[in-house]
Amino acid sequence: MTDPQPKFVTGSIVRHIITMSLSSSAAILGVFFVDLLDMFFLSLLGESELAAAIGYAGTITFFTTSICIGLSIATGVVTAKAIGMTQYQEAKDKFISSASITFVISVIIVALIVPNIKLLLNSLGATGKTLEFAQNYLLIVVPALPFLGLAMCFSATLRSLGAAKAAMFSTLGGSVVNGVLDPILIFSLDMGVEGAAVASALARVSMFLISGYVLFKHHSFFTRICYAKISANGKEIFAIASPALLTNLATPVGNAYIIYVTASFGDSAVAGFSIIGRVIPVAFSVVFGLSGAVGPIIGQNYGAKEYQRIKRTISFAYIFVASYVLFIWLGLIVLSDYLVAVFNATGDAKKLLLLFCHYVSLSFLFTGITFVSNAVFNNLGKPFYSTLTNWMKATVGTIPFVYIFSVLYGVEGILIGQAIGNFVFGVVAIIFVHYFITKRCESGGNERVEIKP
Numbered sequence: 001m002t003d004p005q006p007k008f009v010t011g012s013i014v015r016h017i018i019t020m021s022l023s024s025s026a027a028i029l030g031v032f033f034v035d036l037l038d039m040f041f042l043s044l045l046g047e048s049e050l051a052a053a054i055g056y057a058g059t060i061t062f063f064t065t066s067i068c069i070g071l072s073i074a075t076g077v078v079t080a081k082a083i084g085m086t087q088y089q090e091a092k093d094k095f096i097s098s099a100s101i102t103f104v105i106s107v108i109i110v111a112l113i114v115p116n117i118k119l120l121l122n123s124l125g126a127t128g129k130t131l132e133f134a135q136n137y138l139l140i141v142v143p144a145l146p147f148l149g150l151a152m153c154f155s156a157t158l159r160s161l162g163a164a165k166a167a168m169f170s171t172l173g174g175s176v177v178n179g180v181l182d183p184i185l186i187f188s189l190d191m192g193v194e195g196a197a198v199a200s201a202l203a204r205v206s207m208f209l210i211s212g213y214v215l216f217k218h219h220s221f222f223t224r225i226c227y228a229k230i231s232a233n234g235k236e237i238f239a240i241a242s243p244a245l246l247t248n249l250a251t252p253v254g255n256a257y258i259i260y261v262t263a264s265f266g267d268s269a270v271a272g273f274s275i276i277g278r279v280i281p282v283a284f285s286v287v288f289g290l291s292g293a294v295g296p297i298i299g300q301n302y303g304a305k306e307y308q309r310i311k312r313t314i315s316f317a318y319i320f321v322a323s324y325v326l327f328i329w330l331g332l333i334v335l336s337d338y339l340v341a342v343f344n345a346t347g348d349a350k351k352l353l354l355l356f357c358h359y360v361s362l363s364f365l366f367t368g369i370t371f372v373s374n375a376v377f378n379n380l381g382k383p384f385y386s387t388l389t390n391w392m393k394a395t396v397g398t399i400p401f402v403y404i405f406s407v408l409y410g411v412e413g414i415l416i417g418q419a420i421g422n423f424v425f426g427v428v429a430i431i432f433v434h435y436f437i438t439k440r441c442e443s444g445g446n447e448r449v450e451i452k453p
Helices: 013-043 048-084 088-124 128-160 164-188 193-218 227-263 267-283 285-303 307-342 347-358 360-379 383-394 399-409 411-444
Strands: none
Touching: 013 048, 013 164, 013 193, 013 267, 013 285, 013 307, 048 088, 048 128, 048 193, 048 227, 048 267, 048 285, 048 360, 088 128, 088 227, 128 164, 128 193, 128 285, 164 193, 227 267, 227 360, 227 383, 227 399, 227 411, 267 285, 267 307, 267 347, 267 411, 285 307, 285 360, 307 347, 307 360, 307 411, 347 360, 347 411, 360 383, 360 411, 383 411, 399 411
């Protein structure tokens, strides 16, 4: 098979962004729509503790998934840059090195978390039957983390090759497995929350098998695993992966604090946040997809020294985020009462879901801006900016705002405080990008390149 060509250094930037975003978002939508179905199916069992249990368990799985995302970002960055420089064998070497590192780290994470699941859930505020449900769920899902980590690495590499549709179908394949198995295991075999967990674990294995088959069989993107090459490439990979990991861990840390505060208001409040946590990635899947889509485009153009194309990519990405979030916000307002009915939300869960749909969801505009900004920093060699922005948002932009507004307005104040933090640090991310892209592209090219968000 001939070596892949750098697809994104020519052609319409707008078309590349839209195609990559829609393909990536379709995969994300498939994964998280199944999570939404999990929540729906479990709500039909009529046990109020189940939704809260998924909320607590989701805090921990969010943490582990964020580690995999950080490692897959590094895979995509080093691979896309090498392809942009037409260094194809080096791209394969860096991919296999990154995948090997991802596997080892994910196994270590499993070994650390599994014996301490009960302790972690207790620290978040889970007790009684809710704790038991969450623990049973995690004991099945967490051991499948290595499969998820490798599947994400494979998908990131497929996107770096410009094969966004292949990456999409591999993820959707896992989602189909999950969606088919959910009702069978939860209801037909009467496995309840454990059935949802088994379905999710098998979906992770399916994603690994499908994405690996496409990458190795159809793209021949494989080379011999060699410890010397892994060691040689490790420094560059960790230079990107370390800050990317820190960046991605910031959000689950902030989320853990939010769940901790919410727990003081009872299981209904935690259930409300759990439902919102499933609605967000489905409603805003294109925003999540965009953040992963612009990375390979920027990476290839940076490797090819096409600085003006980088500028246009960032500009359109911001416009795209704003337009999409406004559209979804209006849709959530229309569907708010329907969502309350579907998930049987009552009490605090109902209040939180309505507040999110009518007002707070609009703040995701600034979250999307932060996602795009992180992709810019990671692919142009300044991941520190991503780390700094995300940790400031997760700490300074979350803890004081959530605490103060929860005291002033009760459980609804938690969402209000979170939205204000999103706004503040979305603006900070824009300022960082404006400053950085000017300096970085000016030093790399022959002309000054400025960007106005």
